[in-house]
Amino acid sequence: MAATLLDLSRRGDTSAAPVAEMAAGVDGPLASWISAANAQNPTQLLTLATNSQQADGFLGWTTRARLSALDNGVPVELMSQWVLNLSTSIVTTHVGLASGHAPAGGLANHGLLSGGRGTTSSQVSLNRPYPLVAVIASSLTPGQEFFAFAFAQHTFSNRQAVALLIAKDGVSGLWHLGHTDMAGVLSAVAWSSSSARLTLADGFRLDSFSTTSCLLSRPAQWSWITPSIVYQVPLPPVQWLDPVALPQDLAIYTRTFGHLAYFKAADGSEWLMLGAARLMVRVLHPSS
Amino acid sequence: MTFKASALSWSTWNWLSAAPTDVGMRLNEAFASFAAQVNANPGQSNPLAILRNHASATGTSRYGYVWRLGHPSAPVLLRFSNSGNRQGYNLSSSSAQFQLALESTYSNDSSTDGYGSFSSTLFQLNAGLTHYGPDGSPSQSWGGVLLVLMDTTPGQEFFSYTLGPTGAEIYQGNQTLVLFRTPHSSNWNVHVFLSEVYGGQGYSDNGFLAINDSYVSGFLSPAPPSGNNQQLVRGLGFTPAVQATGSFSANRLQPRIQLPSCFWLGTNAHTDPRRFSRTSSPIGNGTFYQLGAAGSVSFSRDLWLLLPTGTPAAMTGWGTVGALPWTSISDRLSFCPLAPLEPLLLGGSAQNDFVTDWPGLAAGAPGVAQHPFFSLQLQGSGSGSGGGGSGGGETGGSRRPSTGVLWPRGAI
Numbered sequence: 092m093a094a095t096l097l098d099l100s101r102r103g104d105t106s107a108a109p110v111a112e113m114a115a116g117v118d119g120p121l122a123s124w125i126s127a128a129n130a131q132n133p134t135q136l137l138t139l140a141t142n143s144q145q146a147d148g149f150l151g152w153t154t155r156a157r158l159s160a161l162d163n164g165v166p167v168e169l170m171s172q173w174v175l176n177l178s179t180s181i182v183t184t185h186v187g188l189a190s191g192h193a194p195a196g197g198l199a200n201h202g203l204l205s206g207g208r209g210t211t212s213s214q215v216s217l218n219r220p221y222p223l224v225a226v227i228a229s230s231l232t233p234g235q236e237f238f239a240f241a242f243a244q245h246t247f248s249n250r251q252a253v254a255l256l257i258a259k260d261g262v263s264g265l266w267h268l269g270h271t272d273m274a275g276v277l278s279a280v281a282w283s284s285s286s287a288r289l290t291l292a293d294g295f296r297l298d299s300f301s302t303t304s305c306l307l308s309r310p311a312q313w314s315w316i317t318p319s320i321v322y323q324v325p326l327p328p329v330q331w332l333d334p335v336a337l338p339q340d341l342a343i344y345t346r347t348f349g350h351l352a353y354f355k356a357a358d359g360s361e362w363l364m365l366g367a368a369r370l371m372v373r374v375l376h377p378s379s
Numbered sequence: 380m381t382f383k384a385s386a387l388s389w390s391t392w393n394w395l396s397a398a399p400t401d402v403g404m405r406l407n408e409a410f411a412s413f414a415a416q417v418n419a420n421p422g423q424s425n426p427l428a429i430l431r432n433h434a435s436a437t438g439t440s441r442y443g444y445v446w447r448l449g450h451p452s453a454p455v456l457l458r459f460s461n462s463g464n465r466q467g468y469n470l471s472s473s474s475a476q477f478q479l480a481l482e483s484t485y486s487n488d489s490s491t492d493g494y495g496s497f498s499s500t501l502f503q504l505n506a507g508l509t510h511y512g513p514d515g516s517p518s519q520s521w522g523g524v525l526l527v528l529m530d531t532t533p534g535q536e537f538f539s540y541t542l543g544p545t546g547a548e549i550y551q552g553n554q555t556l557v558l559f560r561t562p563h564s565s566n567w568n569v570h571v572f573l574s575e576v577y578g579g580q581g582y583s584d585n586g587f588l589a590i591n592d593s594y595v596s597g598f599l600s601p602a603p604p605s606g607n608n609q610q611l612v613r614g615l616g617f618t619p620a621v622q623a624t625g626s627f628s629a630n631r632l633q634p635r636i637q638l639p640s641c642f643w644l645g646t647n648a649h650t651d652p653r654r655f656s657r658t659s660s661p662i663g664n665g666t667f668y669q670l671g672a673a674g675s676v677s678f679s680r681d682l683w684l685l686l687p688t689g690t691p692a693a694m695t696g697w698g699t700v701g702a703l704p705w706t707s708i709s710d711r712l713s714f715c716p717l718a719p720l721e722p723l724l725l726g727g728s729a730q731n732d733f734v735t736d737w738p739g740l741a742a743g744a745p746g747v748a749q750h751p752f753f754s755l756q757l758q759g760s761g762s763g764s765g766g767g768g769s770g771g772g773e774t775g776g777s778r779r780p781s782t783g784v785l786w787p788r789g790a791i
Contacts, residue, residue: 298601
């Protein structure tokens with residue numbers, strides 16, 4: 092088992108709108124993958140609510156995941172937005188419950204997601220001829236499905252992103268959604284079934300190791316945001332948050348901001364880094 | 380069932396006593412029972428033995444134990460003893476010590492108030508223990524608890540005890556010791572967790588890992604929650620620094636050394652420190668117990684125990700964990716178990732070796748030519764062969780068009 096890769100890299104000086112062309116290249120593979128993923132997960136439904144070309148003046152993706160989990164008898168719906176404003180270059184990222192989505196709230200046809208977690212602080216360089224190093228990694232292995240799109244404009248820590256991450260949780264079998272903005276700020280949303288509670292993450296559980304060695308650890312899993320209760324009144328009740336394990340083709344590496352760093356592991360597998368958040372994807376597996 | 384959780388409490392705590400009913404000899408009783416059971420496990424090559432206990436004391440103010448962690452070639456001894464009757468504001472971190480040392484360095488005699496002495500130690504750890512006996516200094520008396528967990532299942536045996544005074548004493552020192560086996564360790568691993576509630580004193584949390592027929596210190600991995608997020612996680616283990624050879628050396632698929640799954644570690648900082656708390660699991664799968672105290676500062680760490688509903692009875696003659704004088708709480712904490720962890724994939728002994736690991740800084744032209752993915756984007760023939768071995772999905776030769784540099788794209 093290894094992920095399927097699609098290279099969307101291009102020069103930045105041969106077109107008036109290389110970023111938009113790159114983004115448009117994501118729409119087709121994303122729609123195809125969603126269609127196939129839905130076919131093999133009939134109790135859940137992924138929807139590409141708005142793609143990269145459906146909102147004037149904006150570019151990006153608003154995705155929705157209806158889960159098989161119920162909250163008060165109603166299917167839980169998660170939503171993720173990664174939207175670039177083509178006039179200000181600002182990237183709006185957000186994850187949360189789809190109930191927080193206002194279709195006419197902003198970002199043109201994307202609408203505006205609130206609640207949950209997001210950023211509006213990072214930017215894409217639209218007016219510089221930076222090359223785009225971009226890759227889609229995906230898998231349709233049942234129970235281990237994921238779709239990730241990551242790109243970088245240069246090696247600075249403010250021009251790399253995993254713009255799309257739709258992945259199956261290996262523990263619950265539910266979809267979850269995540270992304271980073273252009274500055275490595277990570278957001279993810281999932282549903283904790285055993286406590287019927289939304290979970291939000293701002294990072295991965297990280298293994299530490301001696302700084303003189305590289306380390307790849309699996310499963311990649313989210314570090315949940317929990318209340319900083321010292322400053323909160325009244326104190327919130329004790330809570331339990333289920334883990335979410337990313338698919339086997341994804342792992343956490345010791346590098347940050349190392350888009351397309353490459354690692355050959357001792358078991359014969361080979362891994363490619365996506366974006367800024369230490370996430371790696373397996374591109375070669377010795378047994379497949 | 381091979382797992383047992385047992386507990387005792389005293390209204391007056393007395394570490395400086397060798398009476399069979401006091402804490403020291405009850406701890407000895409529990410460890411002797413565990414040792415007898417695991418020594419009988421098939422294929423046991425790391426038998427446990429007791430060299431000293433509270434009854435070994437020849438002085439009046441030093442009490443403790445020396446336990447032998449057996450090994451075919453390098454047995455080690457674990458010694459813990461206090462050095463006086465300090466308590467309350469007299470308590471200091473150095474008033475008691477753990478020592479881990481090769482048996483070959485031990486003088487098995489009546490020195491050190493009957494506890495023998497080491498010519499050298501592998502590790503030594505200050506572990507200020509609260510006494511609170513009637514002869515303590517300054518004079519005051521509080522209660523205390525002894526909580527013992529054991530699992531004698533072959534391959535995942537562990538023994539854990541928690542010592543701690545109860546009551547409102549802010550200078551109390553609590554300790555938990557966990558001796559645990561994992562399939563890929565060469566002897567018993569040692570985890571020592573110490574906590575104090577007095578503001579600013581925080582905690583100490585140490586792991587000594589039995590690998591490569593020796594002991595090295597390790598750090599918790601994945602990193603436990605920190606700061607003010609009041610989060611406790613299950614599934615942590617210990618990882619040492621990179622080793623020259625053997626376990627945890629470079630370029631390995633390395634099985635992890637993980638704590639027994641009943642333990643939860645994280646943060647629990649608050650301006651009103653709590654100790655020996657209890658709360659029901661919010662999802663109804665058992666009860667959480669706090670093994671010690673949470674500091675009042677944001678860098679403190681907290682250790683908890685989850686006993687599933689239906690945990691078997693305590694050892695004969697012991698009480699249940701639930702019968703201890705816990706303080707029930709219902710707020711603040713988030714319990715976040717980890718998904719089961721897989722072995723680590725360790726890279727080269729040095730970063731940027733360009734054989735196992737291409738970092739971003741290899742993006743210059745020579746690095747690109749050597750990169751299994753970037754190299755496919757290069758124009759011309761023969762550039763896709765990769766420099767350091769079998770690149771991902773390579774079939775040899777260029778699969779890029781002869782005109783245009785990065786276009787068109789294609790799947791690899």
